[in-house]
Amino acid sequence: MSVREMPSIACPMPLPVKSHVVLGHGSGGRLSAALMRDIFLPAFGNPVLNELNDQASVSMAAGRVAFTTDSYVVKPLFFPGGSIGELAVYGTVNDLAVGGAEPQYLSAAFILEEGLPLETLRRVVDQMAVAARRAGVSIVTGDTKVVEKGSGDEIFITTAGIGVIPEGVVLGPQYVRAGDRILLNGPIGEHGVTILAQREGLGVSGDLVSDTAPLTELCRAVVRAAPGLRTMRDLTRGGLASATNEIAATARAGVLLDERSIPVSDTVRGACELFGLDPMHVANEGKLIAIVAPEDAQSALAAMRSVEAGRRAQVIGTVTLNRPGCVVMRTSFGTDRIVDMLSGDQLPRIC
Amino acid sequence: MRYLDEYRDERLFRSQLARLTQIATRPWVLMEVCGGQTHTLVRYGIDELLPAGMEMVHGPGCPVCVTPVEIIDKAIALARRPNTILVSYGDMMRVPGSESDLLHVKALGGDVRMVYSPTESVKIALENPACEVVFFGVGFETTAPANAMVAWQARRQGIRNLSLLSSHVLVPPAVEMLLSSPHNRVQGLIAPGHVCSIMGTGAYEELAAKYKVPIVIGGFEPVDLMEAIVMLTAQLEEGRCDMENQYRRSVREAGNQRAREMLFEVYEVCDRKWRGLGEVAVSGLQLSAAYREFDAELRFGLEDISVAEPKECISAMILQGLAKPKQCGAFGTRCTPESPLGAPMVSSEGACAAYYLYRRHNGEMSEDECVPSGEGA
Structure with a gap:
């Protein structure tokens, strides 16, 4: 929605938005303006966006700025517990929050496939707006493109976000030390398994719901409670296995996880058994690990548990001097095994 | 649970x-x-x-693991054919053939589809009458009856555009x-x-x-x-040598008669090459005469593709229990799950891949490195 076309909003007889996305909606002409007027502004409207400039002009508090971007291509668009719209907000917000930042502003760029029902777009946009309000961020700039039918898949969204890192908060895997404790804010694997069950049309009954949620409040609580907080990382694709492996590699330290302390719901375990997956590799959208100095482990745990997104937090492991770069799981039988990153996509086994 | x-x-x-x-x-x-x-x-x-x-x-x-490389190459050749849909289980997608794998063929435009049930290929064949649909199924006696259902249904329903590329072993x-x-x-x-x-x-x-x-x-x-x-x-x-059944909750003496009937309705026993072991007499299944028209190898003339095993690979020793994965000089270096030299490194259920996945670093961790008990419980 480049601002150059915005004067057409003032056209006395604007083209009405039709029932489906057509190529013209991305042309920068009147249909683009109608889309802005009828769908985006009513949902996202805020003083910065309403100015409809080529760029958002915002003021930031003093401090270092955290800046991140992510693209969202989930299929199906809507699933139990969330939608692509919520993911597009929370995913980017969480990337900022785990850096200790207070997320403030997002951009949102949409790639729409010709023929998409406008009602679908409206639903996604409305859910993004609700998510942004919940996460305390404003969507202040954006863009829309339309591609021919078959060149996309309904909706792809890219969001970028900025936030301010308060004075004195310095986090990163390079600060991780042997003896540090690893905390996880709740049961893993819920998002990935929910999506897979939807995609495969598997009628898994029960409480299979994506964990999509903003983690800002949780991060804030941990930052406050644990001066010895080293780093946090949200667990998205690749799951807990990838996040711990990345930290072990950057910190050149070993990670020892205790299998018994890692929470996994029965539904997720059951579905993983069925699909031949390991919950350690399954995607999450509302989970993080925090690595803290040993003396801060209990206060960080209490802080996590004091907020909704961390009610079921656990200490799940320690950082070790042994086997740098390697993540090891101590099994319930007292034996050790390597926890590797997934190679390629997670595919089910055949028997 | x-x-x-x-x-x-x-x-x-x-x-x-x-x-x-x-x-x-x-x-x-x-x-x-x-x-x-x-x-x-x-x-x-x-x-x-x-x-x-x-x-x-x-x-x-x-x-x-024991599926010969040439079968993978045949699947790849089929997936590259125009107007052909190759249907298989997810596990087969990443298995390397001699120069590519199905995921790469898919990325380059081949129509490769992953299913959880072989009979989904029947549906795909009915929905795409202008295409040849090939179901690619491997496995032991466990998966053979379900794969047999594909040929059985194709014959029963007179579906002409469906065939099977199968490599079953006993x-x-x-x-x-x-x-x-x-x-x-x-x-x-x-x-x-x-x-x-x-x-x-x-x-x-x-x-x-x-x-x-x-x-x-x-x-x-x-x-x-x-x-x-x-x-x-x-x-x-005690000096006994009996057959005993620990897995009683699943295994009956007579097995599953209906599944076996389906299996031997569609397949007959043949000699079969195992990757790593070579030819083993009467150890495989092939489509029986009544179902041979659904054999993709015959339908598309693929019988001639053959591939030699790399000399360095000791998988024959591994698969017979005569060597352990770490005794192989190529383990974890020239042979990894991403680029396997031989059978046991191919799927996560192969011995070499399991060792690579869970044990490629040796050395014990001391007790004081464990998570303190009770913490966070």
Whole structure:
């Protein structure tokens, strides 16, 4: 929605938005303006966006700025517990929050496939707006493109976000030390398994719901409670296995996880058994690990548990001097095994 | 979780292990045949908990692993054909052929589809009458009946654009080959539970009697495997060599008769090449005369594709229990799951891949590095 076309909003007889996305909606002409007027502004409207400039002009508090971007291509668009719209907000917000930042502003760029029902777009946009309000961020700039039918898949969204890192908060895997404790804010694997069950049309009954949620409040609580907080990382694709492996590699330290302390719901375990997956590799959208100095482990745990997104937090492991770069799981039988990153996509086994 | 937690129960497992320690007086060498069992053993480190001297060696029972490379190449050739849809299980997608794999062919525009049930290929064939649809299925006796359903339904419904590329192998002939080898070290066998739930227990009773080796049909969870190890050890210590069934919750003596009927309606026994083992007599299944028109190899003239195994690979030794993955000079360096030289590194259920996945770094961790107990509980 480049601002150059915005004067057409003032056209006395604007083209009405039709029932489906057509190529013209991305042309920068009147249909683009109608889309802005009828769908985006009513949902996202805020003083910065309403100015409809080529760029958002915002003021930031003093401090270092955290800046991140992510693209969202989930299929199906809507699933139990969330939608692509919520993911597009929370995913980017969480990337900022785990850096200790207070997320403030997002951009949102949409790639729409010709023929998409406008009602679908409206639903996604409305859910993004609700998510942004919940996460305390404003969507202040954006863009829309339309591609021919078959060149996309309904909706792809890219969001970028900025936030301010308060004075004195310095986090990163390079600060991780042997003896540090690893905390996880709740049961893993819920998002990935929910999506897979939807995609495969598997009628898994029960409480299979994506964990999509903003983690800002949780991060804030941990930052406050644990001066010895080293780093946090949200667990998205690749799951807990990838996040711990990345930290072990950057910190050149070993990670020892205790299998018994890692929470996994029965539904997720059951579905993983069925699909031949390991919950350690399954995607999450509302989970993080925090690595803290040993003396801060209990206060960080209490802080996590004091907020909704961390009610079921656990200490799940320690950082070790042994086997740098390697993540090891101590099994319930007292034996050790390597926890590797997934190679390629997670595919089910055949028997 | 019911029906699972019981079989991963630490106390049950420990009490079986204590019993094993009590009765084992000699360094018995046992083999688990099935790749699923290998995976559990290595994942939970069960083989490392056995009394000193006792050893688990890993058998040839990973169906993806023992599928010859030329079958993968044939699948790739089919996936590259215009107007052809290749349908398979997810596990086959990443298995490297001699120069590519199905995921790459898909990325370059081949129509490759992943399904959970082989009969979905029937639906795909009906929905795409202008395309040839080929279902690519490999496996042991466990998956053969379901794959047979594809040809059975195609014939029954007169679906002309559907065929099968299949490479099925049978467990007992391969086990017999191992046991009859002059180099055999295996003193007791854990037979594959899921295969037996289809085929019944008869063939293993015969093998136990013929080769005077105790055989226990085992399940796939830690408690199952430990119980099977205890049962085998008890037999060995008592000088018995019977067939016993640990996996009673799934395996009946007669197996699954309806599944077997379907299997032998569509398939007949043939000689078959195993990756790593070579040709094993009467160890495979091919479409029977009445169903041969659904054989993709014949329909598309693919019989001539053949590939030689890399010389460096010692998979024949691994699959017979004569060597361990780490004894191979290429393990973890020139041979990895991303770029396997041979059968056992191909699928996560292969012995080499399981060692690579869970054990490629050695060395014990000291107790003080453990998570302090009770913390965060």
